Amino acid sequence: MEAQLNNRKIVLGVTGGIAAYKACTLCRLLVKAGADVFVCMTEAATKMVGKDTFAALSGHPVSVGIFEESKEISHIALTSNADLVLIAPATANTIAKIAHGFADNMLTATTLAATCPVAIAPAMNSNMYANIATQDNLKTLVERGIYIIAPESGELACGTVGQGRMKEPEDIFEDVVAILSQRIEHNKNYHQLNISQDKLPAPKKPLELTQTKLLPKSIGVGLKVLITAGPTEELIDPVRYISNNSSGKMGYALAQAAARLGADVTLISGPTNLDCPKGVKRICVRSALQMLTAVDEFVTSSNIMIGCAAVADYRVENISPIKIKKTDGSDTLTLKLVKNPDIIASVGLRESHRPFTVGFAAETNNCEQNAKDKLKRKGLDLVVLNDVSKTEIGFNSNNNEVTIFDKNGIVSHYDKQSKDVIAQLLMELIINRAKN
Numbered sequence: 423m424e425a426q427l428n429n430r431k432i433v434l435g436v437t438g439g440i441a442a443y444k445a446c447t448l449c450r451l452l453v454k455a456g457a458d459v460f461v462c463m464t465e466a467a468t469k470m471v472g473k474d475t476f477a478a479l480s481g482h483p484v485s486v487g488i489f490e491e492s493k494e495i496s497h498i499a500l501t502s503n504a505d506l507v508l509i510a511p512a513t514a515n516t517i518a519k520i521a522h523g524f525a526d527n528m529l530t531a532t533t534l535a536a537t538c539p540v541a542i543a544p545a546m547n548s549n550m551y552a553n554i555a556t557q558d559n560l561k562t563l564v565e566r567g568i569y570i571i572a573p574e575s576g577e578l579a580c581g582t583v584g585q586g587r588m589k590e591p592e593d594i595f596e597d598v599v600a601i602l603s604q605r606i607e608h609n610k611n612y613h614q615l616n617i618s619q620d621k622l623p624a625p626k627k628p629l630e631l632t633q634t635k636l637l638p639k640s641i642g643v644g645l646k647v648l649i650t651a652g653p654t655e656e657l658i659d660p661v662r663y664i665s666n667n668s669s670g671k672m673g674y675a676l677a678q679a680a681a682r683l684g685a686d687v688t689l690i691s692g693p694t695n696l697d698c699p700k701g702v703k704r705i706c707v708r709s710a711l712q713m714l715t716a717v718d719e720f721v722t723s724s725n726i727m728i729g730c731a732a733v734a735d736y737r738v739e740n741i742s743p744i745k746i747k748k749t750d751g752s753d754t755l756t757l758k759l760v761k762n763p764d765i766i767a768s769v770g771l772r773e774s775h776r777p778f779t780v781g782f783a784a785e786t787n788n789c790e791q792n793a794k795d796k797l798k799r800k801g802l803d804l805v806v807l808n809d810v811s812k813t814e815i816g817f818n819s820n821n822n823e824v825t826i827f828d829k830n831g832i833v834s835h836y837d838k839q840s841k842d843v844i845a846q847l848l849m850e851l852i853i854n855r856a857k858n
């Protein structure tokens with residue numbers, strides 16, 4: 423989460439709607455996620471929230487008037503190297519201006535000069551929103567490839583009930599991550615995809631105004647994705663257990679990415695300290711046997727299964743019902759371990775109702791060969807190899823570096839970067855493979 427927007431430059435436009443106060447939270451979320459945020463306000467917005475608030479939150483001077491501009495924050499400099507211009511809230515007035523190419527203040531001039539993606543989150547009284555003038559303006563923007571983060575329905579600040587309330591900052595943040603993740607993919611696969619530009623291309627199809635989340639891709643819609651994550655704990659007695667160092671971060675990031683892509687996601691999780699990702703159904707288990715039971719329940723209805731959990735290979739044969747005491751006269755304690763069932767193999771080797779099956783290979787030595795063996799032995803469609811002997815990636819780290827294999831060899835490699843970004847790239851690859 424922390425590094426999700428590292429090295430991203432975002433111009434946050436704030437206009438004169440009552441929801442301007444929510445832009446403070448949005449700004450904070452973007453900065454917290456690593457983005458370099460430059461706030462650009464309209465005159466009307468400054469009547470709602472002070473410039474200084476945004477300057478403090480973003481760590482940069484805030485621009486308003488076009489003639490106040492310095493060299494560093496001119497309307498051209500603001501968008502150069504920007505990854506996204508995000509206007510939240512966007513008033514009816516500013517939407518109209520953008521639709522007609524106005525450049526009469528810093529924000530409209532900046533938007534007109536932008537070569538990066540532009541996303542706007544309209545916020546206004548429901549009659550203003552429903553007005554054909556506003557709808558026509560939005561339609562124009564949609565057709566030009568601008569992302570519209572559609573407002574929600576509910577009680578508005580003016581007392582009326584209807585559509586026009588700006589989406590919550592947390593939800594807008596999610597939309598921003600989704601938009602920018604796709605850009606990362608294009609950059610990463612620059613040569614492979616032969617894309618002749620380093621910016622996110624405009625969406626190919628006009629986006630629907632009625633969509634609540636106007637994301638560039640919803641490739642997961644209609645798919646059921648089952649993911650296991652985290653460690654398992656194998657009891658020795660009521661107070662002790664055998665476990666491993668898995669934090670669950672990679673599996674949780676995958677679940678979040680799959681949900682963002684529109685999939686119906688069930689996450690079967692061993693014990694972790696992580697919050698359940700938004701829009702994901704989580705089932706908490708403890709031992710390998712419990713995890714297997716949960717997987718069995720969902721596997722036949724799943725299209726994709728990703729085994730990301732670090733399932734204990736062995737469990738204690740006879741769990742002591744009472745706490746084992748230190749015994750006098752003996753320096754050793756012998757525990758008999760028995761093999762746990764191989765959960766991912768039980769899915770990969772299914773003869774019917776078999777989902778597209780992806781396993782993870784956390785290896786410390788002879789990595790590539792071990793990963794390929796695992797793919798074959800367990801009947802996987804893909805195996806994702808990460809070298810956990812490297813401390814800067816793998817277990818407990820926020821970063822990862824992975825290589826993906828299928829039965830023909832290497833499919834793709836993602837250099838060291840945040841687990842969230844890796845998860846987004848991996849999910850898109852997995853979904854595309856599963857569909858073909």
Ligand SMILES: Cc1cc2nc3c(=O)[nH]c(=O)nc-3n(C[C@H](O)[C@H](O)[C@H](O)COP(=O)(O)O)c2cc1C
Pocket residue numbers: 436437438439440441464465466467512513514515516517545546547550
């Ligand atoms: C208290 C108050 C709240 C307002 N809220 C909104 C709003 O939510 N949406 C909107 O489109 N206009 C709203 N307006 C009207 C805009 O502020 C007005 O249209 C202004 O010209 C917008 O300028 P701007 O687009 O340059 O920020 C509000 C005005 C006031 C006084």
